[in-house]
Amino acid sequence: AQSVTQLDSHVSVSEGTPVLLRCNYSSSYSPSLFWYVQHPNKGLQLLLKYTSAATLVKGINGFEAEFKKSETSFHLTKPSAHMSDAAEYFCVVRIYNNNDMRFGAGTRLTVKP
């Protein structure tokens, strides 16, 4: 069965420093992987997705993620954090022929001035 593990429940960075949010997945088949962001009391917004094309995926707001099959990872990065990046981030896996998306527990990103 497919699943995702977000290794950090909370990450705190200073504005202008790099962001790394870690995600490992488990899947018997080639997965599709997504990162969503949720701002307080808002819905989820898609940041980026991996669909077996390029392993380095660029998303919105300067975020990118790299699919590493050997490490079963799909970590989210951004070179320089902005205050507006403070939110909850969810790593999501969906496998072929499966109707649901499996969400990680989320990582709360705090950005300090």
Next chain:
Amino acid sequence: NAGVMQNPRHLVRRRGQEARLRCSPMKGHSHVYWYRQLPEEGLKFMVYLQKENIIDESGMPKERFSAEFPKEGPSILRIQQVVRGDSAAYFCASSRGQGLSTETQYFGPGTRLLVL
């Protein structure tokens, strides 16, 4: 192009009452998904519907919960005889319905249900 619409945004019910949550998918989308987010947790899949059909309800609790997506009108998630444990944020997502695992689901703003 309006996104996924959900209403109400906030809903307060007393134990034993019924809760009805509505979701209008994005224009051109024929597939709807419902998720539940308990406090401090990620989203958990509940049900997947196409127009007039429930495709997958493997995530739905066995009792009190039901969902529909009629030919006309929004999708409805119905919770009968609510209990305090039903308090959560309920998110709806929609997709075009191409049936691909790569297909993006677009999420609504959610309905936050509070059971007193």
